[in-house]
Amino acid sequence: MDGASDGDRHDDPCSVLSDERQALVREVLARMVDKWGLWVLSELSEDGPLRFSRLLERVDRISQKSLTATLRQLERDGLVTRTMVAQVPIRVDYAATPLGRSLIDHVHPLWLWAIERLPDFVSARAIYDARTAEQQPS
Amino acid sequence: MDGASDGDRHDDPCSVLSDERQALVREVLARMVDKWGLWVLSELSEDGPLRFSRLLERVDRISQKSLTATLRQLERDGLVTRTMVAQVPIRVDYAATPLGRSLIDHVHPLWLWAIERLPDFVSARAIYDARTAEQQPS
DNA sequence: CTGTATCCTCTACGATACTG
DNA sequence: CAGTATCGTAGAGGATACAG
Secondary structure (H helix, E strand, C coil): CCCCCCCCCCCCCCEEEHHHHHHHHHHHHHHHCCCCHHHHHHHHHHHHEEHHHHHHHCCCCCCCHHHHHHHHHHHHCCCCEEEEEEECCCCCEEEEHCCCCCCCCHHHHHHHEEEEECHHHHHHHHHHHHHHHHHCCC | CCCCCHHHCCCHHHCCCCCCHHHHHHHHHHHCCCCCCHHHHHHHHCCCCEEHHHHHCCCCCHHHHHHHHHHHHHCCCCCEEEEEEECCCEEEEECCCCHHHHHHHHHHHHHHHHCCCHHHHHHHHHHHHHHHHHHHHC
């Protein structure tokens, strides 16, 4: 669909992808940092298979609804597996796939970087807020 | 960086942070992959300073309102700079800061990984969708 | 225990119109 | 040109109740 495409843009590997592909990459990456996705995947990647109720405890303040939705998304993208154990009461185990663990491994450096740079963000915000405050004394 | 753990990937640097800090890291990282933040920062990181209207063209389908909001957030977090040129008509240049470029540099490997693994995601979805379709022929 | 269904709120976002 | 202000819509997500 890119009729008069943006031509030879930059050396951005993303720009060589079709809009559809770009959207997919963006979508998958988005799940990494959305409110719960990365957290849930992280728990599963660290501590073997976990049951639904365990996850509900570990991922603090997540609702049942959101946990279910998050797990469905992660499962659909091949990042986690879902295993039902037919017993009473029923039991379901979730585990990270190799692809899921790989994702976590690739996100990790980013977390480390962000934590390392945290003081920069704090001070940047302080400066910005102070400046806007004096301009808009309400 | 720090003599990073010899293969112990279960080391979760996030858990040593206070809730407040965790929230901040999460917030900053979220901005990277939210609908526009990363895209805007990416454009600025690749092609020097850009004016508001240029960004509006490059980041396809973004609205004025969203672009403004995104830029404000990025500016507040110290990822971009905003420079007003007093002339008629007025002109404003946005540019990525070193911190902003650093962020992009750290996100890049993740993009490459995602693009490389794209076939995995596509097939995973196909399998999942096929299986759920046969269960719910609706 | 593991979900699904419903309601409700809050926020993000686009469209549009207006200002310096 | 570079925003701000207002409106309206759509989706995310919590709370709760119910089902297999």
